[in-house]
Amino acid sequence: MKRELNITVNGESYNFFVEPKTLLVHVLREMLGFTGTHQACDSSSCAACTVIVDGKAVKSCSILALQVNGKEVTTVEGLADGANLHPIQQAFIDNWAFQCGFCTSGQIMAAKAFLDENPNPTREEIQMQMDGHICRCTGHNMINEAIRDAAKRLQSREAAKKLPAQKNLQSHKWAQTAKSGKGA
Amino acid sequence: MKTITTDFEYLPATTVEEALDMLSQHKDDDYKIIAGGQSLCTAMKHRLIAPEYLIDIKGLTDLDYIKFDEKEGLKIGALATHRSLEKSQIVREKYSVLCEMEENVASVETRNWGTVVGDLCNADPAVDPAPPLIVLDAKLKIQSKGEERTVAAEEFALDFFETTVQEGEMVTEIQIPVIPPNTGVYFTKYSQMLGDYALGSVAVLITLDKKKEVCANARIGLAGVDSAPVRAKKAEEVLKGKKITEALLAEAAEVVKTEINPVSGIEGSEDYKRELAGTLLKRVGKVALERAQKA
Ligand SMILES: Cc1cc2nc3c(=O)[nH]c(=O)nc-3n(C[C@H](O)[C@H](O)[C@H](O)COP(=O)(O)OP(=O)(O)OC[C@H]3O[C@@H](n4cnc5c(N)ncnc54)[C@H](O)[C@@H]3O)c2cc1C
Ligand code: FES
Ligand code: FES
Numbered sequence: 001m002k003r004e005l006n007i008t009v010n011g012e013s014y015n016f017f018v019e020p021k022t023l024l025v026h027v028l029r030e031m032l033g034f035t036g037t038h039q040a041c042d043s044s045s046c047a048a049c050t051v052i053v054d055g056k057a058v059k060s061c062s063i064l065a066l067q068v069n070g071k072e073v074t075t076v077e078g079l080a081d082g083a084n085l086h087p088i089q090q091a092f093i094d095n096w097a098f099q100c101g102f103c104t105s106g107q108i109m110a111a112k113a114f115l116d117e118n119p120n121p122t123r124e125e126i127q128m129q130m131d132g133h134i135c136r137c138t139g140h141n142m143i144n145e146a147i148r149d150a151a152k153r154l155q156s157r158e159a160a161k162k163l164p165a166q167k168n169l170q171s172h173k174w175a176q177t178a179k180s181g182k183g184a
Numbered sequence: 185m186k187t188i189t190t191d192f193e194y195l196p197a198t199t200v201e202e203a204l205d206m207l208s209q210h211k212d213d214d215y216k217i218i219a220g221g222q223s224l225c226t227a228m229k230h231r232l233i234a235p236e237y238l239i240d241i242k243g244l245t246d247l248d249y250i251k252f253d254e255k256e257g258l259k260i261g262a263l264a265t266h267r268s269l270e271k272s273q274i275v276r277e278k279y280s281v282l283c284e285m286e287e288n289v290a291s292v293e294t295r296n297w298g299t300v301v302g303d304l305c306n307a308d309p310a311v312d313p314a315p316p317l318i319v320l321d322a323k324l325k326i327q328s329k330g331e332e333r334t335v336a337a338e339e340f341a342l343d344f345f346e347t348t349v350q351e352g353e354m355v356t357e358i359q360i361p362v363i364p365p366n367t368g369v370y371f372t373k374y375s376q377m378l379g380d381y382a383l384g385s386v387a388v389l390i391t392l393d394k395k396k397e398v399c400a401n402a403r404i405g406l407a408g409v410d411s412a413p414v415r416a417k418k419a420e421e422v423l424k425g426k427k428i429t430e431a432l433l434a435e436a437a438e439v440v441k442t443e444i445n446p447v448s449g450i451e452g453s454e455d456y457k458r459e460l461a462g463t464l465l466k467r468v469g470k471v472a473l474e475r476a477q478k479a
Contacts (some may be wrong), residue, residue, distance in 0.1 A: 023187060042229065057293050059294065132293055
């Protein structure tokens with residue numbers, strides 16, 4: 001018997017009926033069209049299907065959709081701000097952190113949840129965090145580099161946000177004068 | 185594509201009372217409890233099980249807790265996830281071995297949704313939380329409608345994927361006493377990849393006497409090397425009442441090899457696993473001793 005499911009995905013709420021055996025990944029991909037969430041092993045072993053539920057990275061292939069009733073889900077489609085990619089997405093591109101891209105959305109979602117919790121991780125912490133993510137083509141070093149780069153980008157974005165707009169401009173001007181002063 | 189193919193009736197519970205009512209109603213039916221489903225969904229996808237009813241306890245927020253009390257020790261509710269145990273400040277302070285163990289259980293994603301109790305109830309013989317819980321003298325609280333009993337961690341799992349939990353019952357809490365003074369505890373697992381189930385794992389607890397010279401008490405727990413996690417009481421006896429040295433640990437390691445019944449598999453033969461248990465015991469015992477000396 002179908003049951004009612006209420007979920008918010010990337011800020012929009014959805015309400016419909018599903019069979020209890022339906023997994024979260026199927027709701028996202030087949031019912032709502034968020035095909036950025038990938039399925040690879042389908043048995044909890046690769047983390048390609050990782051999405052964020054109430055702030056935590058989880059494997060959508062191993063969760064009954066009804067267990068997410070009333071919760072907030074973020075998929076890779078929820079990261080970009082219009083045409084502007086999220087800093088983590090951009091860092092993956094700039095650091096050559098994917099080839100076929102099959103594992104990428106899972107990697108990025110895990111990195112997002114992780115950096116929200118730990119904005120300045122070490123290489124080892126990233127390794128421990130990402131150890132369940134299997135990438136068959138890129139090599140995990142570049143992914144690690146991309147996440148460290150993303151952390152830096154996010155930190156400078158946060159720092160810029162904290163300064164009032166005008167002050168920011170002033171300090172910028174000051175920095176330039178100081179620089180040219182040094183050169184003179 | 186692997187997915188769950190058979191339908192079931194889905195029964196979500198929101199309180200312990202409600203869950204116990206459902207369990208008593210469906211006692212004689214083909215039902216399964218689902219917590220995080222991290223093992224259960226996979227078993228259903230692989231069609232190893234196809235229950236008619238699924239009693240969902242993931243929503244039991246009243247059992248999602250980790251509490252510490254100087255007298256009673258630590259209590260872990262059945263819905264506490266691996267990740268909340270790993271990240272708990274009080275657990276890191278008082279029972280650091282549990283946090284160290286958690287860092288290597290599956291992956292972060294599985295730890296975020298899967299519960300510690302669900303891991304124990306799934307009863308894989310290599311389950312990681314079992315050895316540390318055995319040496320910490322933990323008990324599991326098991327409830328059914330109107331009834332309650334407790335079982336020692338070492339008696340909880342009976343065989344491959346089989347526990348003492350009966351129809352109509354559920355585990356509601358893990359209870360861990362306060363660690364005595366002059367005590368050191370350590371756990372290590374050996375697996376081929378980080379986050380894999382263990383080929384073998386060992387936990388050791390050593391309590392030294394007041395002068396910190398002689399071993400007043402020792403407990404040894406193992407997993408992955410028998411049909412269920414085990415406590416190695418004979419090897420514990422080798423250590424008790426003596427000054428622990430590398431030679432004494434080596435003696436205990438020889439004894440532990442005779443106390444386990446490993447099963448040969450593609451990842452290691454029976455002999456290999458016996459050797460592994462002995463080697464791990466020597467290494468883990470050494471660290472537990474150092475910790476006891478510093479405690
Ligand atoms: C890829 C992968 C790697 C893993 N690696 C490890 C590892 O290295 N070490 C390790 O220890 N574990 C490992 N696990 C197991 C994992 O820790 C468990 O799947 C998880 O903790 C189970 O918890 P759950 O809440 O999801 O339980 P579920 O999957 O919902 O339930 C598991 C079983 O326990 C029963 N159950 C659950 N809660 C209760 C209860 N309160 N009372 C009675 N019965 C109950 C269910 O009926 C079911 O039979 C791994 C799992 C995966 C998928
Ligand atoms: S598809 Fe979910 S873990 Fe591999
Ligand atoms: S980029 Fe191809 S699997 Fe990771």
